[in-house]
Amino acid sequence: xxxxxxxxxxxxxxxxxxxxxxxxxxxxxxxxxxxxxxxxxxxxxxxxxxxxxxxxxxxxxxxxxxxxxxxxxxxxxxxxxxxxxxxxxxxxxxxxxxxxxxxxxxxxxxxxxxxxxxxxxxxxxxxxxxxxxxxxxxxxxxxxxxxxxxxxxxxxxxxxxxxxxxxxxxxxxxxxxxxxxxxxxxxxxxxxxxxxxxxxxxxxxxxxxxxxxxxxxxxxxxxxxxxxxxxxxxxxxxxxxxxxxxxxxxxxxxxxxxxxxxxxxxxxxxxxxxxxxxxxxxxxxxxx
Numbered sequence: 703x704x705x706x707x708x709x710x711x712x713x714x715x716x717x718x719x720x721x722x723x724x725x726x727x728x729x730x731x732x733x734x735x736x737x738x739x740x741x742x743x744x745x746x747x748x749x750x751x752x753x754x755x756x757x758x759x760x761x762x763x764x765x766x767x768x769x770x771x772x773x774x775x776x777x778x779x780x781x782x783x784x785x786x787x788x789x790x791x792x793x794x795x796x797x798x799x800x801x802x803x804x805x806x807x808x809x810x811x812x813x814x815x816x817x818x819x820x821x822x823x824x825x826x827x828x829x830x831x832x833x834x835x836x837x838x839x840x841x842x843x844x845x846x847x848x849x850x851x852x853x854x855x856x857x858x859x860x861x862x863x864x865x866x867x868x869x870x871x872x873x874x875x876x877x878x879x880x881x882x883x884x885x886x887x888x889x890x891x892x893x894x895x896x897x898x899x900x901x902x903x904x905x906x907x908x909x910x911x912x913x914x915x916x917x918x919x920x921x922x923x924x925x926x927x928x929x930x931x932x933x934x935x936x937x938x939x940x941x942x943x944x945x946x947x948x949x950x951x952x953x954x955x956x957x958x959x960x961x962x963x964x965x966x967x968x969x970x971x972x973x974x975x976x977x978x979x980x981x982x983x984x985x986x987x988x989x990x
Contacts, residue, residue, distance in 0.1 A: 708772030716883020759796035812962030844875030881974030
């Protein structure tokens with residue numbers, strides 16, 4: 703049996719669907735059992751646990767052949783990441799106590815970076831789980847293609863998508879959440895020893911200009927990318943309700959400056975199957 707956290711989201715849902723399609727039993731670990739009703743109908747066992755509740759997580763992980771950890775993302779963390787640390791402590795304690803057969807933890811591209819940024823939350827999780835007694839895989843995907851959901855309305859309505867990724871012709875690793883979940887499920891079913899890192903991107907890297915061109919293909923209208931000036935970011939993010947915009951700004955700087963990147967040689971990076979245009983068509987359809 704495989705215990706899956708984050709099953710009500712895109713990545714966790716893709717993990718569960720892949721395992722179920724392979725005939726594997728799945729335990730859905732959720733905060734609200736009502737939200738997992740569809741998973742129960744598919745034959746999943748459903749247990750409730752908050753990600754910062756060590757006792758509940760221990761019970762959820764006990765007897766599991768493998769566990770998929772999807773840490774919650776905090777896009778406006780407090781200084782020092784106390785919210786993430788509470789989750790990390792609970793997850794580590796639960797895994798130590800429950801002793802599942804193996805663990806796959808969703809991390810991120812650039813988790814090895816020493817510069818503090820929004821993704822440091824994943825760095826801290828990797829550091830905490832490094833010395834667990836069971837086999838552990840950290841899955842480090844690139845930038846999620848689904849982040850382009852924010853660009854659907856401006857692309858459709860104005861033909862211009864604002865870009866924090868710069869310069870506009872710089873291609874970065876991007877990947878669809880469907881590929882992330884599918885690969886995570888495959889990793890869970892593998893056998894390995896110790897700790898390993900698997901880095902994952904889509905079929906090809908994507909620049910902001912590429913993203914605009916793909917939107918143009920999907921929408922049937924001209925679309926171009928436009929730089930959002932770095933000096934405007936802080937005020938803009940604060941206007942959107944962010945208390946401290948610096949971690950998010952430094953994450954974006956990391957992609958632009960190159961300190962958030964894959965560690966592996968390109969030949970060793972796992973490639974996904976889902977094309978950018980496929981994801982954008984889905985996002986546009988959902989937006990109406």
